[in-house]
Amino acid sequence: xxxxxxxxxxxxxxxxxxxxxxxxxxxxxxxxxxxxxxxxxxxxxxxxxxxxxxxxxxxxxxxxxxxxxxxxxxxxxxxxxxxxxxxxxxxxxxxxxxxxxxxxxxxxxxxxxxxxxxxxxxxxxxxxxxxxxxxxxxxxxxxxxxxxxxxxxxxxxxxxxxxxxxxxxxxxxxxxxxxxxxxxxxxxxxxxxxxxxxxxxxxxxxxxxxxxxxxxxxxxxxxxxxxxxxxxxxxxxxxxxxxxxxxxxxxxxxxxxxxxxxxxxxxxxxxxxxxxx
Ligand code: DHB
Ligand code: FE
Numbered sequence: 001x002x003x004x005x006x007x008x009x010x011x012x013x014x015x016x017x018x019x020x021x022x023x024x025x026x027x028x029x030x031x032x033x034x035x036x037x038x039x040x041x042x043x044x045x046x047x048x049x050x051x052x053x054x055x056x057x058x059x060x061x062x063x064x065x066x067x068x069x070x071x072x073x074x075x076x077x078x079x080x081x082x083x084x085x086x087x088x089x090x091x092x093x094x095x096x097x098x099x100x101x102x103x104x105x106x107x108x109x110x111x112x113x114x115x116x117x118x119x120x121x122x123x124x125x126x127x128x129x130x131x132x133x134x135x136x137x138x139x140x141x142x143x144x145x146x147x148x149x150x151x152x153x154x155x156x157x158x159x160x161x162x163x164x165x166x167x168x169x170x171x172x173x174x175x176x177x178x179x180x181x182x183x184x185x186x187x188x189x190x191x192x193x194x195x196x197x198x199x200x201x202x203x204x205x206x207x208x209x210x211x212x213x214x215x216x217x218x219x220x221x222x223x224x225x226x227x228x229x230x231x232x233x234x235x236x237x238x239x240x241x242x243x244x245x246x247x248x249x250x251x252x253x254x255x256x257x258x259x260x261x262x263x264x265x266x267x268x269x270x271x272x273x274x275x276x277x
Contacts, residue, residue, distance in 0.1 A: 002100075002175040005047045006256070006275040007249045008040065009185040009213075009242040010133060012056070012126045013265045017088030020132060033269055036259025037133055040273045043256045044134060047275070049182035051097050052141045053104070053168060053248065055241040056126035056186045057150040059084065062118075068152045069116035071164060073108065074145040075101035076121050081128040091128040097142035100175055104144060107171035113164060121145060130186045141182070148244065150187070150237050158228060159221040161240040165247025173250065185245030187238025189260070190231075191267035200233045201268045206260065209239060210272060214255050217246045235267075242272070252277050 016033075019025060025034040061084050063069060078093045108115050123145060131139045146168065149155055156164075165183075172181050189209070192200040212219035220228070220243055228237050246253075256273040263269070 002172055002177045002179050002181050004169060004172050004249055004276050005049055005180050005182050006253065006273065007183045007185065007245040008134060009245050009270070009272045010130050011188055011264065011267055011269040011271070012129050012186040013267050013269060014086040014088050014125045014129070015265045016129050016133065017086070017125060020136070021089045032261045033264050036261065036271045039257040040134060040271065043273055043275070048180065049141055050179040051100055051143070051181045052184050053100070053144045053146065053172065053181060054127055054130070054184045054186065055146050055148060055165070055244045057238055057241060058147050059124050059126065060151060061124040062122040063147070065152055068149055069147070070149050070156050071113060072116040072118050072147040073101065073105050074118050074121045075105060076119055079121055079123045079127065079143065079145060081124070082122045084124055086125065088125060091132060094123065094127065094131060094139060095142045097144055099177065100172070101144045103175050104168060104171045107174065108167055111167045113167060126186050130184060148240055150235070150240060155225045155237065156240070157225060158223055158240060158243055161244045162218060162221045162247045165244030168244070169248035169250050172248065183245045183248040185241035187241040188232070188236055189239055189268045189270040190233050190236040192233030193235050193266055195234065197233060199266050201262055202231055202233070202236070203262065203268065205231045206268050206270060210258055210260065210270060213242065213246045213272060213274065214253060246274065249274060249276050
């Protein structure tokens with residue numbers, strides 16, 4: 001059976017792509033952010049996952065307001081990245097893992113998750129940038145992207161995203177394969193890009209949330225979506241991806257590394273690597 005080696009969570013601010021393209025990772029603004037990934041590179045070199053299941057939120061690129069699935073699972077042979085207009089370079093397509101996609105889809109439907117299955121799916125900065133941050137020299141893993149709606153209300157609750165993550169973890173563990181799987185969650189942490197509270201950041205909440213993922217993973221499920229928006233900002237609610245990721249890694253975890261840096265763009269940038277024990 002497949003093995004879940006752990007979870008990786010990171011912010012996905014589009015400006016990261018521009019910084020990588022310009023090669024300014026060592027400039028004072030960017031260094032505390034990019035340095036955070038070095039211990040994760042070391043860990044990935046040791047554990048060498050074959051496949052990544054990626055919880056992310058689309059930003060209006062593949063799904064728009066006319067058709068907005070709550071949960072969507074990719075089942076495509078490859079996932080093309082498309083520039084959304086942020087001026088970031090268009091990164092190479094990511095290779096899909098069809099066998100795991102269909103196994104996951106079957107398991108999730110059996111567990112009564114009414115998902116949308118996508119045999120064509122464009123990915124945006126929420127998938128392409130984390131893959132580039134974790135594997136700057138080229139992505140060695142095939143992927144299964146799982147999209148959670150954080151764009152158009154109503155959003156799925158934290159409790160529901162946790163349950164989805166748990167079911168995804170069960171599905172991976174029952175996949176008849178000798179592959180090593182890492183679960184990735186991208187988004188957050190606290191940020192609000194628009195409106196009266198633009199620039200809103202809540203460091204105490206972010207740190208408490210990161211802490212909870214190690215030993216008390218269900219902690220954030222006690223909050224409603226409106227409470228999470230209040231505490232973390234309208235886009236901070238992307239932390240649902242981190243919650244689903246942690247839920248997918250069964251049992252106890254060892255914190256390999258964490259980094260938290262304010263600000264990148266308008267965002268509290270966070271990173272965690274958790275190893276399944
Ligand atoms: C920013 C952050 C995001 O999560 C995103 O999707 C777009 C922009 C930002 O901070 O600029
Ligand atoms: Fe985002």
